[in-house]
Amino acid sequence: MRFQSTRDSQLTAGFGEALAQGLAPDGGLYAPAEWPHVQAGSFSLRDTLAATGAKLLAPFAAGDELARSLPQITAEAFDFPAPVVALGSDGRLAVLELFHGPTAAFKDFGARFLAACLGRLRGPAAHPLTILVATSGDTGGAVAAAFHGRPGIEVAVLFPKGLVSPTQQRQLTCWGGNVRSFAVRGTFDDCQHLVKQAFLDRDWQEERPLSSANSINLGRLLPQTVYYAAASLAVFRRHGERASFVVPSGNLGNAVACLWARRLGLPIAEVVLAHNANRTVPDFLDTGDWRPRTSIATLASAMDVGNPSNIERLRALYPQLSEIRSAVSAYTIDDDAIRTRIRTGYQELGQVWCPHTATAAEAYARLPAERRDSGRWVLVSTAHPAKFREIVEPLIGRPVAVPESLAKLFARPAEFAEIDADLASFRDALTDGRASEVSQRG
Ligand SMILES: *Cc1c(COP(=O)(O)O)cnc(C)c1O
Numbered sequence: 001m002r003f004q005s006t007r008d009s010q011l012t013a014g015f016g017e018a019l020a021q022g023l024a025p026d027g028g029l030y031a032p033a034e035w036p037h038v039q040a041g042s043f044s045l046r047d048t049l050a051a052t053g054a055k056l057l058a059p060f061a062a063g064d065e066l067a068r069s070l071p072q073i074t075a076e077a078f079d080f081p082a083p084v085v086a087l088g089s090d091g092r093l094a095v096l097e098l099f100h101g102p103t104a105a106f107k108d109f110g111a112r113f114l115a116a117c118l119g120r121l122r123g124p125a126a127h128p129l130t131i132l133v134a135t136s137g138d139t140g141g142a143v144a145a146a147f148h149g150r151p152g153i154e155v156a157v158l159f160p161k162g163l164v165s166p167t168q169q170r171q172l173t174c175w176g177g178n179v180r181s182f183a184v185r186g187t188f189d190d191c192q193h194l195v196k197q198a199f200l201d202r203d204w205q206e207e208r209p210l211s212s213a214n215s216i217n218l219g220r221l222l223p224q225t226v227y228y229a230a231a232s233l234a235v236f237r238r239h240g241e242r243a244s245f246v247v248p249s250g251n252l253g254n255a256v257a258c259l260w261a262r263r264l265g266l267p268i269a270e271v272v273l274a275h276n277a278n279r280t281v282p283d284f285l286d287t288g289d290w291r292p293r294t295s296i297a298t299l300a301s302a303m304d305v306g307n308p309s310n311i312e313r314l315r316a317l318y319p320q321l322s323e324i325r326s327a328v329s330a331y332t333i334d335d336d337a338i339r340t341r342i343r344t345g346y347q348e349l350g351q352v353w354c355p356h357t358a359t360a361a362e363a364y365a366r367l368p369a370e371r372r373d374s375g376r377w378v379l380v381s382t383a384h385p386a387k388f389r390e391i392v393e394p395l396i397g398r399p400v401a402v403p404e405s406l407a408k409l410f411a412r413p414a415e416f417a418e419i420d421a422d423l424a425s426f427r428d429a430l431t432d433g434r435a436s437e438v439s440q441r442g
Pocket of ligand 1: 105253255
């Protein structure tokens with residue numbers, strides 16, 4: 001299959017090529033040029049997540065050098081579960097837990113798939129590839145974990161200084177080796193802008209080949225369709241009804257993956273986007289004006305995005321505003337409502353939710369009752385609450401148990417360099433080596 005740029009549809013690339021490039025040469029994002037239709041019947045109850053992934057993604061890799069390794073790639077990437085856990089007594093509500101991977105957030109799925117693919121595309125003798133990743137929290141950790149120790153690949157993680165939680169920062173800066181971390185004096189949008197600028201800089205690209213591991217990379221998004229496939233098929237088998245998803249959204253990668261899964265023919269009904277106070281997308285649906293803005297800091301910090309990149313993929317999928325409006329609905333949830341929902345989720349359902357998951361739970365609570373009652377709703381839980389224990393523990397009044405994978409990361413020493421939010425500073429820091437590096441121990 002070919003993938004086309006969201007800007008110039010004549011610009012196309014094959015699967016491996018699109019993954020290696022990250023961003024299309026015109027600055028657009030790659031999206032499938034066609035939509036194979038999957039038959040629910042071709043999946044079986046006994047399929048593991050990895051097997052579901054190999055079947056679902058086969059048409060996209062068809063004809064590419066990676067096609068033959070796809071079953072090994074999905075086996076390597078999806079080696080932890082994504083259970084759908086029923087909530088409450090009426091059985092109409094469930095949570096899709098996407099936080100059982102090595103860094104306890106859904107981004108492990110995409111990052112591990114991309115790493116498994118790029119690791120196979122790079123022959124042993126190739127120039128080292130530098131993966132740039134801008135992160136508002138979870139991406140950097142997931143990408144660092146997925147690529148750490150892979151030969152022929154270097155990773156540069158950029159995060160906004162002071163705007164990620166202490167727990168988040170630990171897992172962005174604890175790697176060393178082929179992974180380097182940069183605290184940017186600016187916002188997440190500045191970090192994302194730096195990555196895009198670096199890509200469009202031809203000299204730089206020639207000197208050291210770059211790729212992106214943000215959700216602008218197709219290799220992050222496509223694998224995310226797999227857990228929507230598995231979850232919707234599980235609901236459909238159990239209840240004979242299509243599943244509706246509430247997706248905590250920032251850069252819109254996870255939401256687009258859900259919409260792609262629906263376009264592929266999976267049994268998915270409604271898709272509701274739960275945004276924090278960064279309300280660019282809900283406002284766009286209301287007014288029809290796309291007005292990106294500076295991101296503001298919220299409790300659900302991994303969704304603090306004022307200019308979501310994947311809007312380009314949403315608009316490519318639904319060119320008319322009226323189509324977008326019927327494809328999705330969106331809610332804005334402020335910090336007070338997030339706090340209250342974390343508390344009530346614990347008191348009423350015994351659930352300990354991270355702030356992002358609580359945003360989805362609150363959006364669900366705001367749906368008109370008839371939509372709630374007539375659907376099979378699945379709240380997408382994007383991170384383990386232990387990653388946000390500074391926020392969650394005071395609200396529920398008890399400690400949150402830390403999963404073993406995270407505890408191991410927290411025990412490692414931290415190291416990062418601080419840079420200004422401009423391309424020259426970044427370039428210097430990356431090429432100068434480690435002279436200016438700030439070290440934090442303990
Ligand atoms: C990244 C992230 C989100 C937002 O996902 P997008 O694909 O950027 O919309 C939500 N929750 C958590 C925990 C995240 O890490």
